[in-house]
Amino acid sequence: MVSSPVGVAAAYFELGQVIVLALLTGHAVVNAALLRRPARRPATVHALVSVLLPVRDEAHRVRPCLQALLAQESVPRLEILVLDDGSTDGTAEAVRALADDRVRLLTGATPPPGWLGKPYACHQLAAAARGDVLVFVDADVVLGPTAVAAAVGLLDGFDLVCPYPRMVAASPGERLVQPLLQWLWLTFLPLRAMERSARPSLAAAGGQFLVARRAGYERAGGHAAVRGAVLEDVELARAVKRSGGRIALADGSEIASCRMYTSWSGVRDGYAKSLWASLGSPAGAAAVVSMFLLLYVAPVALIPVAPWAGLAGYLLGVLGRIATARATGGRALPDALAHPASIVIFGYLTARSFRLHRKGSLSWKGRRVDTLTP
Structure with missing residues (x-):
């Protein structure tokens, strides 16, 4: 029997699809094996380290974050700067209740024209910091006792490093969407090539936990260089590259955890922005x-x-999810089995984000997410 041209074309398409999936999954496995990881027993850091924590209406979760910062080991010269960015829920009071002489609580100013809130908060923190090393941490991150020392150790040869925290996901919506973050960059981003390349377009970072040499940060223009960027973390990494610096991603799942959102509405609105x-x-x-x-x-x-x-195609997709979950401290099974559903939801979230952006109705924590720069 002679196959029809349509049948032959379909067979070749199916074969090509499986080959592409095998290559992508193989790339994720290789990336996972090469992923930089912090030392389990980091050396003592003798430089002055400034941990910078911007907070806005974080009274419900700033306590565990700050408690973890105050419990840091192997960093004898540590200062913690917390900037209260217009909170109305008692965040500043929660910080004062825990603070010791290592903590300075700053009152943030209103962002000037051309600035988004997060970059301006980080800019104010960096300007007030005295350290040679700057560690930016979000309030939804909880660090292990040696996390700061271990993160600083990753800076060897780099100007900015992101030790990506373990993403905590509890509700169904979180479990379907949050693992895609690590899956995306392990599957599609050549990590070691990114480290070697001077191309700013080949860059990635996560603002939840960033460590930077002050000299490299200032040479790149700091957060002033990314003042209007919604993705200020990625744009900062690109600015560091443009200034001749080097960046890297690392697995920080053993030293830090982060629960970005606690409900489906949080996931939906967080990704919309x-x-x-x-x-x-x-x-x-x-x-x-x-x-x-x-x-x-x-x-x-x-x-x-x-x-x-x-x-074969389905299982290759699942295998890629399993490999990235195991490499970054995530839940592999049964969550990876729902990978096709995760992709469908990703498509929905993307369409919603562009629709709201086009309408000019994006906001976060009571502020317009202005469309100053991509």
Whole structure:
């Protein structure tokens, strides 16, 4: 029997799809093996280290964050600067109740024209800091006792390093969406090439936990260089590269944890404010989402008509999720089995982000997310 041209084309498409998925999953496995990790027993840091914590309406979670900062070991010269960025929920009072002589509580000023809130808060903190090393931490991060010393140790040869925390996900919405963060950069970003390359476009970072040499930070222009950026962490990494510095990502799951959102509405609104900026133009976003759907959702639909190709494609996607979860302290199973559903939700969140951006109705913690820069 002679196969029809359509059948031959479909067979080649299915084979090509499986090959691409195998390459991407293989890349994630290699990246996971090469991922930088902090020392389990870091050396004592003798430099003055400034930990910088911007807070805005964080009374419900600043306590464990600050308690962990006060319990840091192997950093004898440590200062902790907390900037209260217009909180109305008693955040400043919660900080004062815990603070000792290592803590300075600053009152943030209103962002000037052209600035978004987070970059301006970090800018004020850096200006007040005295340390040679700057450690930026978000209030939803809880550090282990040697986290600061271990993070500073990762700076050897680099100007800015992001030790990505373990993402804590409890509710179904969190478990479907949050693991995609690590999966995305381990699957699609060549980590060691990023470290060697001088191209600013080849950069990634997470603002929850960032450590920087002050000299490199200032040479890059600091947060003033990214004053209007929604993704100020990624743009800061690019600014460091443009100024001749080097950046790196590391697995910080053993030294830090972070629960970014605690409900589906938090996940939905949190990604709405940033996905439009991370994916660039609507056309580019549509291309990315379409590719993801084709690679990771279409195989499930293929299983009834092409069992070997559909099942192989589905399992390769699941394997990639398992590899990235195990490398970054996440929950591998059963969550990885729902990877196609995660991709569909990612597509929905992306479309929603662009729709709200186009309407000019994006806000976060009571402030407009202005569209100053992508």
